[in-house]
Every structure is written in structure tokens, then in C-alpha cells.
Amino acid sequence: MTSVPRIVIVDPARDIMPIVRGALALLNRQHILVDVPSAADVLDEVRRWPLDLVVTAYRVPGGRDGVELARRIAEISPETPVIVLADEGDRVLEPEALNGEHFQYYCRPVAEAFLGGLRAALDGEPVPLAEPLPVVADDERGPVPPIDLDEIRGIVRSVMRDTGAIGVLLADRTGRVLVQEGAVGQINPPVMAALLGPSFARVAEIGPLLGRRTWTMHYYDGERVDVYALALGLHHFMCLIVDNSNRGAMGSVTIFGRRAADRIVSLIGDAAYESTVLAAPQQQAEDVLPLAFAETAPVNDRVDELRDPFPVPDEIAPPEVPGVDLADDSFPTDFDADALFGQSVDETLANSLFSWERMGDIADTLESDDERRVDYNQARDLGLLDD
Structure with missing residues (x-):
């Protein structure tokens, strides 16, 4: 696969090109788009050199529909991924009918599923799962509260x-x-x-x-x-x-x-x-602590019988420091804590570090200035996003 994918689009109505271009912008993918008018032209492209992806309409000139064209491409170049985009009124293929096929099939509006399929085709990955994983059952945490x-x-x-x-x-x-x-x-x-x-x-x-x-x-x-x-x-x-x-x-x-x-x-x-398990860890801690003290209770009962084998003297001699005479009055022994910690500090500077406005200014300076983007409304108009 080339560093910049080469994508061939087969669509006599020229409706697919903006959809694919918008999807690639959402995926932030560099690309080379080649528009060909018929099934015969794309087959010539496939025979001439490797393609990274073919996106075809269901209705194409040349005696074949998009599904037949995808199967013909698979015969010539099995490694070339193909996506068929059907319009309203075109043939509808159930997921079971696609088992064993070497192409993806979507009906417009394509919505988010098309984005995942397009990405998978360009990356050589399996098409994303159509069925969700099993939902995790509610447990002892209680019911999930409803939301507006x-x-x-x-x-x-x-x-x-x-x-x-x-x-x-x-x-x-x-x-x-x-x-x-x-x-x-x-x-x-x-x-x-x-x-x-x-x-x-x-x-x-x-x-x-x-x-x-x-x-x-x-x-x-x-x-x-x-x-x-x-x-x-x-x-x-x-x-x-x-x-x-x-x-x-x-x-x-x-x-x-x-x-x-x-x-x-x-x-x-x-x-x-709100949850029924909120107090569980705290209760466990309270259950453990009394047990720990209970194990040391016999020792506390015999405390009078214990004697300290290493009594601490009333006065502790200062340690000897080589080269320093601590008894010498010229050695500085005073320590002025106020001089060190009593300096005035402008607390407003510290507060500004945690203000929403200041952090917002910092975030704005880090945002990407890439102009090759599709905004939310444009993507929805192209049918790339669900309503």
C-alpha cells in the first residue's frame, strides 16, 4: 500500500465523490481520488496497477451493477478492497448475504458505519463488528438512574x-x-x-x-x-x-x-x-482494624512487666562534627524562620494558574490550525453522521 492511498470512485451521478472526500477529512487521511465513468474503466485501472480502494455506486454503466463489479474486481485483484454505496431504491443486501464476499455494502445515507468500514479498508483491517458485545447486566450496585x-x-x-x-x-x-x-x-x-x-x-x-x-x-x-x-x-x-x-x-x-x-x-x-456498594470498602476497613488491635491486646496488658533495656539519658550530648566547634560562640546557631518563610507572596498569581479562563487561553494556543476539516453540519449534510 502506498503512503498516500489511491482511491478510485465509480459513480456516473457524481454523488459519491463529496461523501468519500468528507469521510476522509473526518478521518484526517491524505488521499488521491480518481474519478472514472464506467465499470470498464475501473477494471482497466485495476489491471494496470494496485489500488488502495475502489468505491462504486450500485448503478454503474457497462452492463454490471456495483455488486457484480466488486466480484469481478475480486477475481482480478483479490487484495483490492471494494465498497459499494447503494442509493434509496437500490437493492438491499442483508448482512448474511455478505458472508464470504470481498466487498462492503452500504445504503445511503451511510452514517457512522461507513467511516469505520472506510478506515478498515484503507488499513487492511477486518470490517468493524456490526453486532454489539453482550450488555453487562445490572448487579448489586443497583439500577441505573434515568436521564433526560x-x-x-x-x-x-x-x-x-x-x-x-x-x-x-x-x-x-x-x-x-x-x-x-x-x-x-x-x-x-x-x-x-x-x-x-x-x-x-x-x-x-x-x-x-x-x-x-x-x-x-x-x-x-x-x-x-x-x-x-x-x-x-x-x-x-x-x-x-x-x-x-x-x-x-x-x-x-x-x-x-x-x-x-x-x-x-x-x-x-x-x-x-447513589449506589448500594458505596459503604462496602469503608465497612471492610472498620471490620479489619478492631481485629488488628485485638491481636496486640495481650501485650498491652503486660506493659508494666516490660522494661526498657536502653534508657534514654536526661541530657543528650550534641554530635561531634569534624572541623566545627559547636561550643564556639562565633558559630551561627540561630535560625530565623520568619526571614525564610515570612516573605510576602502575591497569591493572585497562584490562583490564576487554576482559573478556567487562564487554562482556556492555554488550551486555545494548543489547538490544531489544520484547515482540511469537515465541521459537524457539513458531515451531517453529507449523510456521514446519524440524525
């Missing part, structure tokens, strides 16, 4: 803009996906939620050791994207998906992500931190 998703969606969209995230996923500790915004197809939301859910469920057990309202953020540094997963109380969490070229994301997420998390927690209310 309509109001939370507004917060989610705001934090995407403030942090420069390309996607946001909100789920609960059982692995249920509740909100998806932006290019979440990069991480396969159902699988990510199922994997992270149990780890956030442990916050309820750690809380009593640190304070009842414990907050945590998990950071995953990937080759394609980075993921910041933020706790929303004890039962919910939010993942911010950030392009890994955005080196200013850590500061932005720390400021705006935490602020959004606090707003969502306030909407959930006290139920955000």
Missing part, C-alpha cells in the same frame, strides 16, 4: 465544539449506548461502551476511599484517534473521540470536558452518586 437525553444532547454537542472532538459517545455502566454524536463510527460505539462500562462501574467501590463524589477520566492514546472517557457520576460515562493529531486536546478536555461532565451530573441529580 434531550437536554443532554445539547451539552454533548457543545463539548464537541469546545474540545475539537470529532465524536462523542454517552453510555451507562451496563454498556448501553444512550447518545451518539459526530464520527463515533471510528470506535464502534457498542463495543467501546461494553468494554468501558465495567471499568466505570468500579468507581462506586473506589469512591469511599477517596470521597463519595469521586470523578475519573480514562485516556486512551491510539494510532488513529485518542479517546477521553469521563465519568458522569457512578452510572454513566462519556467518551470524547479526538483525532490524534490534535495535541491541544488534553487541555481542552480537562477544562471543557470536565465542565460538561459536571453539568450532566447536575442534571441527573443526587441519583448520579
Whole structure:
């Protein structure tokens, strides 16, 4: 595979080119796009040199539909990945019909699944799972409290803009996906939620050791994207998906992500931190401590029988320091603590280091200035994002 992928598009209606270009912008991928008018032309391209990807419409001139063209390409060049994009009214292929095929098939609007499939095709990886992992069952932590998703969606969209995230996923500790915004197809939301859910469920057990309202953020540094997963109380969490070229994301997420998390927690209310296991670790500690003291009780009962074999003298002679006479009055023995610690300090300088405004200014200076990006509205208009 070449360093810059060469992608051939077969689409007489010229509707696919902007979709693919927008998806590649969301994935932050360099590319060379070649537009050919017919099935015969793309077969000539495949025979001439290796291609990194072929994206074809379902309806193509040349006596073949997109599925037949994909199968013909597989005969000529089995290593060339193919994606077929069908339009409304075109043939619908069930997932079972694609078993054993060497192409991917999507119906427009393509939504986030297309982003994951496009990335997998360019990287030579298996297509992301279509089925979610099994949902983690509720346990002794109690039921997951309900939340107002309509109001939370507004917060989610705001934090995407403030942090420069390309996607946001909100789920609960059982692995249920509740909100998806932006290019979440990069991480396969159902699988990510199922994997992270149990780890956030442990916050309820750690809380009593640190304070009842414990907050945590998990950071995953990937080759394609980075993921910041933020706790929303004890039962919910939010993942911010950030392009890994955005080196200013850590500061932005720390400021705006935490602020959004606090707003969502306030909407959930006290139920955000209610759990039936909150007192468990503290109770275990109380159960252990009396036992430890009980084991030493017999020793304490015989304390009068013990004698110190090394009595401490009433006066302790100062240590001998070579070359220094501590009895000499000329040796400085006074220590003025006020002179060292009594200096005036401008505390406002220290406070400014932790102000939201100051940290926001720092985060702004670290943000990427890459202009080759597709904003949220453009991606939605292209059908790359779910409604």
C-alpha cells in the first residue's frame, strides 16, 4: 500500500465523490481520488496497477451493477478492497448475504458505519463488528438512574465544539449506548461502551476511599484517534473521540470536558452518586482494624512487666562534627524562620494558574490550525453522521 492511498470512485451521478472526500477529512487521511465513468474503466485501472480502494455506486454503466463489479474486481485483484454505496431504491443486501464476499455494502445515507468500514479498508483491517458485545447486566450496585437525553444532547454537542472532538459517545455502566454524536463510527460505539462500562462501574467501590463524589477520566492514546472517557457520576460515562493529531486536546478536555461532565451530573441529580456498594470498602476497613488491635491486646496488658533495656539519658550530648566547634560562640546557631518563610507572596498569581479562563487561553494556543476539516453540519449534510 502506498503512503498516500489511491482511491478510485465509480459513480456516473457524481454523488459519491463529496461523501468519500468528507469521510476522509473526518478521518484526517491524505488521499488521491480518481474519478472514472464506467465499470470498464475501473477494471482497466485495476489491471494496470494496485489500488488502495475502489468505491462504486450500485448503478454503474457497462452492463454490471456495483455488486457484480466488486466480484469481478475480486477475481482480478483479490487484495483490492471494494465498497459499494447503494442509493434509496437500490437493492438491499442483508448482512448474511455478505458472508464470504470481498466487498462492503452500504445504503445511503451511510452514517457512522461507513467511516469505520472506510478506515478498515484503507488499513487492511477486518470490517468493524456490526453486532454489539453482550450488555453487562445490572448487579448489586443497583439500577441505573434515568436521564433526560434531550437536554443532554445539547451539552454533548457543545463539548464537541469546545474540545475539537470529532465524536462523542454517552453510555451507562451496563454498556448501553444512550447518545451518539459526530464520527463515533471510528470506535464502534457498542463495543467501546461494553468494554468501558465495567471499568466505570468500579468507581462506586473506589469512591469511599477517596470521597463519595469521586470523578475519573480514562485516556486512551491510539494510532488513529485518542479517546477521553469521563465519568458522569457512578452510572454513566462519556467518551470524547479526538483525532490524534490534535495535541491541544488534553487541555481542552480537562477544562471543557470536565465542565460538561459536571453539568450532566447536575442534571441527573443526587441519583448520579447513589449506589448500594458505596459503604462496602469503608465497612471492610472498620471490620479489619478492631481485629488488628485485638491481636496486640495481650501485650498491652503486660506493659508494666516490660522494661526498657536502653534508657534514654536526661541530657543528650550534641554530635561531634569534624572541623566545627559547636561550643564556639562565633558559630551561627540561630535560625530565623520568619526571614525564610515570612516573605510576602502575591497569591493572585497562584490562583490564576487554576482559573478556567487562564487554562482556556492555554488550551486555545494548543489547538490544531489544520484547515482540511469537515465541521459537524457539513458531515451531517453529507449523510456521514446519524440524525
